[in-house]
Amino acid sequence: xxxDGRTRFAQPSSIVEVSDGKLQLVRGGVxxxxxxxxxxxxxxxxxxxxxxxxxxMAELLLKKRLxxxxxxxxxELEDRGVLVQSAGIAAMAGGRAAEEAVEVLKQRGLDLGxxxxxxxxxxxxxxxxxxxxMTRGHREAILAQWPEARDRVxxxxxxxxxxxxxxxxxxELYRRCAEQIDAHLxxxxxRIKL
Numbered sequence: 001x002x003x004d005g006r007t008r009f010a011q012p013s014s015i016v017e018v019s020d021g022k023l024q025l026v027r028g029g030v031x032x033x034x035x036x037x038x039x040x041x042x043x044x045x046x047x048x049x050x051x052x053x054x055x056x057m058a059e060l061l062l063k064k065r066l067x068x069x070x071x072x073x074x075x076e077l078e079d080r081g082v083l084v085q086s087a088g089i090a091a092m093a094g095g096r097a098a099e100e101a102v103e104v105l106k107q108r109g110l111d112l113g114x115x116x117x118x119x120x121x122x123x124x125x126x127x128x129x130x131x132x133x134m135t136r137g138h139r140e141a142i143l144a145q146w147p148e149a150r151d152r153v154x155x156x157x158x159x160x161x162x163x164x165x166x167x168x169x170x171x172e173l174y175r176r177c178a179e180q181i182d183a184h185l186x187x188x189x190x191r192i193k194l
Contacts, residue, residue: 051088
């Protein structure tokens with residue numbers, strides 16, 4: 001048991017049991033069970049430029065693959081201790097996914113229609129266990145700002161190079177981009193230990 005004194009907001013302390021690498025809230029207090037689960041989850045972040053095409057498609061494709069691997073629905077991943085999100089190094093908060101990306105994933109039975117873009121920031125980088133980038137340039141930009149993340153930032157395509165941005169291209173280009181991303185994510189799912 002660790003006692004750090006009176007809590008900041010004078011609320012009861014939270015008591016957590018850690019056993020076999022898993023956390024269980026014994027008594028709720030200043031730290032809620034929801035926050036605790038989120039904090040203890042394995043967090044994967046996929047990064048591109050604007051967070052409207054490649055990384056949102058990759059986020060949803062990876063969620064589908066991980067849900068299939070864990071034998072659950074995409075909506076149940078958080079309850080299984082897995083968080084997957086996407087961000088952009090030059091993204092504006094609240095932007096929608098490109099229509100072509102939404103349509104390509106809709107054809108795969110996946111709904112990207114509610115996606116809202118978000119910029120990559122300190123908090124995301126600090127808590128991410130794994131950061132996958134679409135290009136070497138994205139990786140270099142992340143490491144220039146957060147050099148301490150070096151051991152957690154990798155290219156989606158590994159040593160096979162960059163994944164080109166389909167923005168402004170025809171729907172067929174988005175389809176090929178999604179297929180390319182999904183093929184690389186299939187390899188990542190085999191490597192990720194959950």
